[in-house]
Amino acid sequence: MTSSRNTRGSLSLREATGFVQEALTTGRSERFAAERLAANLMDSSLRALVTEAAFELKQKGKGKIVTVSRNVFLPVTNLCRNRCSYCTFAQLPDSPASKTLAFAEIETLAREAHAAGCIEALFCLGDKPEVAYRGYRDTLAASGYASTAEYLIEACERVFRLGLLPHSNAGILTREEMAKLRIWNASLGLMLETTSARLCERGMPHYYAPDKDPAVRIRMHEEAGELGIPFTSGILLGIGETTQDRVDSLFVLRDLQDRFGNLQEIIVQPFHAKSETPMANVQGLSEAEFTGWVALARLILGAEFNLQAPPNLNADTQTLIDLLHAGINDWGGVSPVTQDFINPEAPWPSLERLREVTRETGQELRERLPVYPEWIRERPDSFAPEMFARLRELSDAQGFARAQFRSSSEAAA
Numbered sequence: 421m422t423s424s425r426n427t428r429g430s431l432s433l434r435e436a437t438g439f440v441q442e443a444l445t446t447g448r449s450e451r452f453a454a455e456r457l458a459a460n461l462m463d464s465s466l467r468a469l470v471t472e473a474a475f476e477l478k479q480k481g482k483g484k485i486v487t488v489s490r491n492v493f494l495p496v497t498n499l500c501r502n503r504c505s506y507c508t509f510a511q512l513p514d515s516p517a518s519k520t521l522a523f524a525e526i527e528t529l530a531r532e533a534h535a536a537g538c539i540e541a542l543f544c545l546g547d548k549p550e551v552a553y554r555g556y557r558d559t560l561a562a563s564g565y566a567s568t569a570e571y572l573i574e575a576c577e578r579v580f581r582l583g584l585l586p587h588s589n590a591g592i593l594t595r596e597e598m599a600k601l602r603i604w605n606a607s608l609g610l611m612l613e614t615t616s617a618r619l620c621e622r623g624m625p626h627y628y629a630p631d632k633d634p635a636v637r638i639r640m641h642e643e644a645g646e647l648g649i650p651f652t653s654g655i656l657l658g659i660g661e662t663t664q665d666r667v668d669s670l671f672v673l674r675d676l677q678d679r680f681g682n683l684q685e686i687i688v689q690p691f692h693a694k695s696e697t698p699m700a701n702v703q704g705l706s707e708a709e710f711t712g713w714v715a716l717a718r719l720i721l722g723a724e725f726n727l728q729a730p731p732n733l734n735a736d737t738q739t740l741i742d743l744l745h746a747g748i749n750d751w752g753g754v755s756p757v758t759q760d761f762i763n764p765e766a767p768w769p770s771l772e773r774l775r776e777v778t779r780e781t782g783q784e785l786r787e788r789l790p791v792y793p794e795w796i797r798e799r800p801d802s803f804a805p806e807m808f809a810r811l812r813e814l815s816d817a818q819g820f821a822r823a824q825f826r827s828s829s830e831a832a833a
């Protein structure tokens with residue numbers, strides 16, 4: 421899916437200005453322009469131009485609101501049938517660090533989170549470990565579950581009954597599994613990560629990860645689209661993909677949204693090297709390059725997309741401000757009770773800090789539910805009746821979380 425026109429070579433500021441003006445006029449960048457801008461994104465003047473346009477586009481589509489979801493991270497199991505070269509979350513069954521949470525443990529965490537004002541229960545887990553590990557499969561079967569997905573469905577219902585709204589990110593799921601999960605989930609997710617099949621070749625980060633085959637992931641996106649499930653996706657930057665791969669990935673996501681209209685948010689996530697992994701010495705993107713890609717993602721996806729960058733992976737104040745200026749309108753899930761188990765080296769900033777930083781850019785931080793306000797306002801039929809009743813109960817008239825974070829000084833006033 422590459423352009424037949426030559427997108428390489430330097431780009432004058434005059435040409436670049438024409439491209440961003442066109443994106444501002446039409447609401448999103450056309451492909452040739454995006455490829456030309458991407459190929460020259462390391463030019464700081466051009467990047468400043470793209471960033472300025474991205475911020476303007478964000479304001480057009482989303483006004484001055486930036487959102488965040490107060491959540492609890494529930495790592496149901498850290499067993500996974502894949503072995504991505506950058507991952508420290510997945511463990512082998514004989515590792516002392518391997519862990520599958522019992523329902524009682526999940527419920528204890530859910531109660532603690534509810535008491536701390538969390539609304540979202542983020543279920544994040546390894547991909548189909550029962551396919552790879554017989555002992556785990558036998559344990560599941562002894563408890564009456566044929567698959568991790570079945571176990572997850574039960575966990576979601578239990579947590580929903582405790583007052584939280586589940587959002588599950590469980591790797592590759594079948595259409596039937598998604599149809600069952602949606603009953604107890606406000607929304608579901610799967611990072612596309614990249615469209616690069618080359619990263620599945622020998623020596624590349626996804627060689628031992630059959631579920632990272634881009635065609636498999638795109639198929640699941642399509643099935644979620646056919647089911648009309650509010651769905652979170654995103655791209656991972658810095659794992660060996662090319663500039664063209666990044667552009668392709670963003671256009672695949674945009675095309676999916678044009679076809680199905682169910683992508684509720686897109687996450688742009690930077691790769692973070694972890695010391696115990698085969699990719700320990702791989703350099704991630706610089707802050708400038710990353711924010712440039714966030715801005716270009718806004719131009720490609722357009723004004724209306726919900727665009728997120730995780731605040732714990734880019735934690736210094738200036739970077740957070742730069743990300744806001746690059747056109748994000750969401751900080752994703754931030755937890756006052758659990759760490760980011762995927763990136764345990766990166767602590768969450770407090771909601772208070774995020775609000776301050778957001779205010780510094782002339783914008784306002786609002787808490788949302790796992791599903792975005794427009795879905796609650798405009799698409800009630802996307803949810804099971806009991807789920808929609810809960811969404812209404814927990815949201816205000818605009819669809820934001822009814823209970824909003826208050827800083828310690830406000831609480832004392």
Ligand code: SF4
Nearest residue numbers: 500502503504507510
């Ligand atoms: S990144 Fe996800 S799919 Fe890959 S090994 Fe880790 S948990 Fe499994």
